[in-house]
Amino acid sequence: xxxxxxxxxxxxxxxxxxxxxxxxxxxxxxxxxxxxxxxxxxxxxxxxxxxxxxxxxxxxxxxxxxxxxxxxxxxxxxxxxxxxxxxxxxxxxxxxxxxxxxxxxxxxxxxxxxxx
Amino acid sequence: xxxxxxxxxxxxxxxxxxxxxxxxxxxxxxxxxxxxxxxxxxxxxxxxxxxxxxxxxxxxxxxxxxxxxxxxxxxxxxxxxxxxxxxxxxxxxxxxxxxxxxxxxxxxxxxxx
Numbered sequence: 001x002x003x004x005x006x007x008x009x010x011x012x013x014x015x016x017x018x019x020x021x022x023x024x025x026x027x028x029x030x031x032x033x034x035x036x037x038x039x040x041x042x043x044x045x046x047x048x049x050x051x052x053x054x055x056x057x058x059x060x061x062x063x064x065x066x067x068x069x070x071x072x073x074x075x076x077x078x079x080x081x082x083x084x085x086x087x088x089x090x091x092x093x094x095x096x097x098x099x100x101x102x103x104x105x106x107x108x109x110x111x112x113x114x115x116x
Numbered sequence: 117x118x119x120x121x122x123x124x125x126x127x128x129x130x131x132x133x134x135x136x137x138x139x140x141x142x143x144x145x146x147x148x149x150x151x152x153x154x155x156x157x158x159x160x161x162x163x164x165x166x167x168x169x170x171x172x173x174x175x176x177x178x179x180x181x182x183x184x185x186x187x188x189x190x191x192x193x194x195x196x197x198x199x200x201x202x203x204x205x206x207x208x209x210x211x212x213x214x215x216x217x218x219x220x221x222x223x224x225x226x227x228x229x
Contacts, residue, residue: 037220043204044118045220091159104149104218106159 002027004094004107012113013082021077021110023092031097034075040088087114120221122207128227134195137224141209148190154203202228
């Protein structure tokens with residue numbers, strides 16, 4: 001079974017600075033997807049970024065980018081120019097790409113605080 | 117707004133009772149997923165339906181059941197409720213059974229007293 005680990009329960013960053021959230025995962029599969037979801041105080045789960053394992057190029061969405069290291073099974077999220085609205089729980093998630101691997105496996109989350 | 121609608125937003129009930137949570141997926145989405153988020157267990161996948169059929173099962177208790185109707189909305193039924201069932205229950209939807217992005221609803225907060 002796949003597992004996702006986020007070793008940083010809490011992180012803080014100064015407004016306008018850059019922060020990196022760590023995620024590692026364990027799988028024997030070669031084809032899969034990785035995601036970062038954000039959960040602000042409203043509790044809504046919001047997709048931040050997605051990475052397909054077969055793509056070597058790291059995904060980027062505006063101020064959010066990932067460092068995907070497939071061999072190391074590492075998938076970190078970098079938030080540049082942090083804003084107060086970035087404060088939230090961030091969940092790393094894994095999903096198999098095969099027909100029956102429909103389950104999402106979520107990490108325990110990292111609570112990010114943004115300091116003004 | 118993700119386009120996924122969950123009702124009710126909050127539900128307070130007593131132990132031993134039964135409740136039904138409802139989810140309307142985004143227009144055009146055929147898959148519906150249910151998740152439970154509790155303080156001590158994190159976010160756990162419960163079950164997935166695709167076009168009315170059960171597609172995948174996760175950590176769903178036997179006291180819980182779900183179904184997806186012909187209009188593609190889904191219901192999660194929780195029975196013989198226990199204090200430990202208090203959690204946030206999310207529904208998500210996606211276009212197909214697998215490779216596309218899941219969009220989450222705002223969740224239903226269930227409190228069992």
